[in-house]
Amino acid sequence: MGSDGQVAVVTGGAVGIGYAIGRRLANAGYDIAIADRDEMQARQAAREIRGLGRRTTVVVGDVGDRAQAFGMMQAAARDLGEVDLLVNNAGIAGLGPLVSFPEADWRELFRVNVDGVFFCCQAVLTPMMARRRGNIVNISSWNGKLGAPNFGAYSATKAAVISLTQALAREVASHGIRVNAVCPGIVSGTPMRKVVERQGQAFGLPPSAERAKTIPLGRLATPEDIANMVVFLASDEAAYMTGQAVNVTGGLWLH
Ligand SMILES: NC(=O)c1ccc[n+]([C@@H]2O[C@H](COP(=O)([O-])OP(=O)(O)OC[C@H]3O[C@@H](n4cnc5c(N)ncnc54)[C@H](O)[C@@H]3O)[C@@H](O)[C@H]2O)c1
Numbered sequence: 001m002g003s004d005g006q007v008a009v010v011t012g013g014a015v016g017i018g019y020a021i022g023r024r025l026a027n028a029g030y031d032i033a034i035a036d037r038d039e040m041q042a043r044q045a046a047r048e049i050r051g052l053g054r055r056t057t058v059v060v061g062d063v064g065d066r067a068q069a070f071g072m073m074q075a076a077a078r079d080l081g082e083v084d085l086l087v088n089n090a091g092i093a094g095l096g097p098l099v100s101f102p103e104a105d106w107r108e109l110f111r112v113n114v115d116g117v118f119f120c121c122q123a124v125l126t127p128m129m130a131r132r133r134g135n136i137v138n139i140s141s142w143n144g145k146l147g148a149p150n151f152g153a154y155s156a157t158k159a160a161v162i163s164l165t166q167a168l169a170r171e172v173a174s175h176g177i178r179v180n181a182v183c184p185g186i187v188s189g190t191p192m193r194k195v196v197e198r199q200g201q202a203f204g205l206p207p208s209a210e211r212a213k214t215i216p217l218g219r220l221a222t223p224e225d226i227a228n229m230v231v232f233l234a235s236d237e238a239a240y241m242t243g244q245a246v247n248v249t250g251g252l253w254l255h
Contacts (some may be wrong), residue, residue, distance in 0.1 A: 004029040007021050007080045012090030014041035016190030020223030031055040033076035035064050063090045063116030071122035082247040085234050086124045088117040089139040095199040097159050098152040106153050111158035116176050134177040138165050142183050142253040150203045162245045169243030178242040180233045185249030218253030
């Protein structure tokens with residue numbers, strides 16, 4: 001089946017990796033719903049994606065709030081038609097040693113990065129199961145496979161995303177639904193990268209440009225590198241893949 005006219009929802013699709021995913025999916029023939037809490041950026045992204053000749057809609061809300069997550073998924077289906085593909089990309093970062101990590105920051109990371117994925121999946125699964133088709137791609141991180149100092153809280157949320165991906169994949173496979181995750185390495189040029197860079201300085205972490213020298217392929221990832229994997233996992237070429245957490249790290253992490 002081609003992807004022409006299929007409906008994809010991209011959470012956090014207003015900027016960064018999510019924006020690149022929306023563009024790449026639009027080029028592959030999907031109509032795109034951008035689900036983001038930043039309405040202005042989301043509308044700007046939707047305008048640009050519409051320029052590629054696909055239908056778009058913007059649904060505004062906070063993925064970590066159950067009612068808002070369900071509301072966004074329902075609004076996307078109302079505007080564009082039943083959701084064929086959900087990309088759970090919205091996420092936040094927060095660095096610091098676990099020993100002194102503030103409880104509020106810990107809870108916020110889990111609320112957005114884990115609850116957000118859980119609620120959005122729940123919202124699309126019932127209609128997907130009724131139609132006996134659907135596809136979910138969750139954006140985790142290489143940090144979900146390797147806990148690193150100062151990334152402990154973030155790593156724990158991204159490990160939870162991998163675990164949720166595996167369990168859900170096996171739970172819904174017989175309903176014709178595939179669920180996979182992408183684990184990006186260090187991705188340049190996104191607002192989150194700037195936050196991590198700034199916070200990392202305070203903990204003596206080398207700048208990303210320095211870290212690029214330790215990456216076998218010799219450069220940081222681009223948002224498009226990640227988007228390409230999402231499009232592949234969503235396609236019929238990945239028809240025999242489910243429950244996977246695929247590294248896109250330039251060789252930085254191999255397991
Ligand atoms: N940048 C990296 O190096 C990197 C590496 C590995 C994984 N990731 C993951 O990739 C994803 C995207 O990263 P990015 O660098 O593009 O991030 P970003 O901060 O640049 O963009 C995130 C987008 O998500 C939206 N968002 C955040 N919280 C939200 C919420 N509660 N509800 C709705 N929308 C919300 C923001 O408004 C924004 O549009 C994240 O899940 C991140 O953890 C990023």
